Amino acid sequence: MDTIQINHLTKHYRGKDTPALNDVSLTISAGMFGLLGKNGAGKSTLMRILTTLDQATAGSIQMCGIPITQRAAIRAQVGYLPQNFGFYPTMTVSDALTYLAILAHVPARDQHRRIASLLAQVNLTKQARTKVKALSGGMRQRLGIAQALVNQPKVLIVDEPTAGLDPEERIRFRNLLAEFAQERIVLLSTHIVSDIEATTNRIGVLDQGHLLFTGTTAQLQTQAAGHVFASSLPVAELSAFKARYEISEQIVQGDTAHIRFLATAAMPGASTVAPTLEEAYLYLQSRPTCQGVRQ
Numbered sequence: 001m002d003t004i005q006i007n008h009l010t011k012h013y014r015g016k017d018t019p020a021l022n023d024v025s026l027t028i029s030a031g032m033f034g035l036l037g038k039n040g041a042g043k044s045t046l047m048r049i050l051t052t053l054d055q056a057t058a059g060s061i062q063m064c065g066i067p068i069t070q071r072a073a074i075r076a077q078v079g080y081l082p083q084n085f086g087f088y089p090t091m092t093v094s095d096a097l098t099y100l101a102i103l104a105h106v107p108a109r110d111q112h113r114r115i116a117s118l119l120a121q122v123n124l125t126k127q128a129r130t131k132v133k134a135l136s137g138g139m140r141q142r143l144g145i146a147q148a149l150v151n152q153p154k155v156l157i158v159d160e161p162t163a164g165l166d167p168e169e170r171i172r173f174r175n176l177l178a179e180f181a182q183e184r185i186v187l188l189s190t191h192i193v194s195d196i197e198a199t200t201n202r203i204g205v206l207d208q209g210h211l212l213f214t215g216t217t218a219q220l221q222t223q224a225a226g227h228v229f230a231s232s233l234p235v236a237e238l239s240a241f242k243a244r245y246e247i248s249e250q251i252v253q254g255d256t257a258h259i260r261f262l263a264t265a266a267m268p269g270a271s272t273v274a275p276t277l278e279e280a281y282l283y284l285q286s287r288p289t290c291q292g293v294r295q
């Protein structure tokens with residue numbers, strides 16, 4: 001039963017008026033699942049609860065049939081790449097992984113083979129003797145995935161993993177995640193819509209602790225259909241327009257601005273266009289304010 005079942009999960013931090021997670025219910029099945037949300041939406045809180053590093057105030061979770069309260073059993077199922085992942089900078093890649101394999105109780109006879117295989121999978125075999133501090137950002141993140149997989153988990157949780165990577169490394173990293181998702185649940189938390197677009201069509205959207213949406217990317221785009229428009233206007237009118245409408249794209253050519261924007265209804269001179277995922281995500285989060293007027 002390879003699913004994560006989250007039921008009515010709430011998390012209150014001490015001293016905070018509003019909960020970081022507010023009655024979140026979600027089912028995540030095998031393969032890649034994207035958790036989208038702005039900064040402060042509650043993504044890291046959810047990740048930390050799923051990895052047993054923190055505890056919910058209310059609600060329950062079953063991971064692959066095991067209640068989250070059975071922490072040791074859950075930890076044996078989960079690999080985690082946290083945001084701002086720090087490693088042992090003066091260790092070599094291979095020594096750092098061996099050390100983590102020991103901590104994860106990987107039997108001594110399996111350690112060498114498993115680490116060699118992981119390094120090959122994340123394309124770091126040549127860097128096995130390199131010190132961690134000498135790795136590029138992308139290499140470090142790939143090492144982060146290797147360490148998360150050292151105990152062969154059924155569930156891999158990665159929190160904002162592509163922040164700070166250059167485009168080439170970002171693509172490489174996303175492909176790696178998609179590969180690993182063929183055999184397990186991969187939960188990818190991000191605020192970068194293109195990370196989701198490139199890896200999965202199953203998503204949840206968190207906003208201020210609430211789960212605003214769960215379903216496929218196509219369903220999210222369908223919700224926004226008829227609310228995204230394209231138009232052109234004089235550059236001089238752009239500021240006034242922006243004050244009233246959510247602009248999702250603008251290209252300025254000379255005195256003319258070519259724009260795409262969100263609104264509840266069509267207006268003269270604007271044509272309806274198919275929403276991109278980014279626009280659908282924007283629409284979901286700005287529905288109360290994009291009634292055509294943004295005051």
Ligand SMILES: Nc1ncnc2c1ncn2[C@@H]1O[C@H](COP(=O)(O)OP(=O)(O)OP(=O)(O)O)[C@@H](O)[C@H]1O
Nearest residue numbers: 013014016020037038039040041042043044045046
């Ligand atoms: N240890 C903590 N103590 C108190 N409040 C916290 C703590 N951790 C997070 N919060 C608060 O909980 C809310 C959700 O934060 P969280 O880090 O889970 O969001 P996020 O979606 O992961 O955002 P980010 O990408 O910025 O990390 C925020 O209001 C944050 O200030």
